Amino acid sequence: MTTAIYHWLAVFALAATTVLTRSVFLLPRQAPRFPFWLQNAMRHAPPAALLALVVPQVLLSPSGTFITDWRDARLFAVAAAGLCYLLRRSVTLPIVVGSLAYFPLHVGWGW
Numbered sequence: 001m002t003t004a005i006y007h008w009l010a011v012f013a014l015a016a017t018t019v020l021t022r023s024v025f026l027l028p029r030q031a032p033r034f035p036f037w038l039q040n041a042m043r044h045a046p047p048a049a050l051l052a053l054v055v056p057q058v059l060l061s062p063s064g065t066f067i068t069d070w071r072d073a074r075l076f077a078v079a080a081a082g083l084c085y086l087l088r089r090s091v092t093l094p095i096v097v098g099s100l101a102y103f104p105l106h107v108g109w110g111w
């Protein structure tokens with residue numbers, strides 16, 4: 001067999017695994033009942049995942065070390081987005097405000 005066949009077999013196996021694992025919650029006729037402690041813990045999963053993605057992108061330089069200069073566009077963008085969220089309690093507006101604060105500083109001034 002050629003390597004292309006192995007690649008396609010791997011793609012189909014991964015797709016089948018993805019569909020099967022995600023459909024476990026869709027197949028039962030009734031919604032699964034989880035213990036209270038698990039329901040409570042799952043409320044914190046989306047913010048924790050978002051923080052796990054955003055914090056390293058903001059605090060680490062591309063080389064993997066902590067940023068040491070205050071003239072980093074990411075810091076000002078996070079501050080603007082955080083302030084916007086505190087004032088408006090919107091979800092999408094801080095993304096727009098953070099982007100509008102980031103791009104001129106990064107592209108225009110080279111921060």
